Amino acid sequence: xxxxxxxxxxxxxxxxxxxxxxxxxxxxxxxxxxxxxxxxxxxxxxxxxxxxxxxxxxxxxxxxxxxxxxxxxxxxxxxxxxxxxxxxxxxxxxxxxxxxxxxxxxxxxxxxxxxxxxxxxxx
Numbered sequence: 001x002x003x004x005x006x007x008x009x010x011x012x013x014x015x016x017x018x019x020x021x022x023x024x025x026x027x028x029x030x031x032x033x034x035x036x037x038x039x040x041x042x043x044x045x046x047x048x049x050x051x052x053x054x055x056x057x058x059x060x061x062x063x064x065x066x067x068x069x070x071x072x073x074x075x076x077x078x079x080x081x082x083x084x085x086x087x088x089x090x091x092x093x094x095x096x097x098x099x100x101x102x103x104x105x106x107x108x109x110x111x112x113x114x115x116x117x118x119x120x121x122x123x
Contacts, residue, residue: 004016004038004054009039009042010035014051014052014054015051015053016054016056017056018055019057019058020056020057020059022056022057022058022072025070025117025120026072026097026117027117027118030097030098033093033094033095033096033097034094037076037090037093037097038052038054040090040093041076041078041081041086041090042078042081044081044085044087048080049080050078050080050081052076052077052078052079052081053075053076053077054074054076055074055075055077058073059072060073067119069116069118069119070118071098071114071116072115072116072117073112073114073115074097074098074112075111075112076094076110076111076113077105077109077110078108078109079108081108081109082104082107083102083109086109094113097113097115098114098116099114100113100114
């Protein structure tokens, strides 16, 4: 949350919805990958004011009994970012967060990520 709101670049271009404060469950590599991906998506000055909406959670799947992990769903929705203009470094960064599916919606990119994190009940 603070990394986005306190950044001049990200604060202007990124909207974060994380009602359950689930971003705090991400590991350092996952968090770095997510921030890098969002930064790269909105920092391309050749595009007309790209923006991103980042939604984290809610956790909807009930973990198996004894499971040490839960899956946190993340969605990145962009404007002014066509899929065919996404740099390979962005896909690498998203891959650090978790398994993902990408699609095009309203001529812009949508990425759904399954982020596996340590179950907070086990911490």
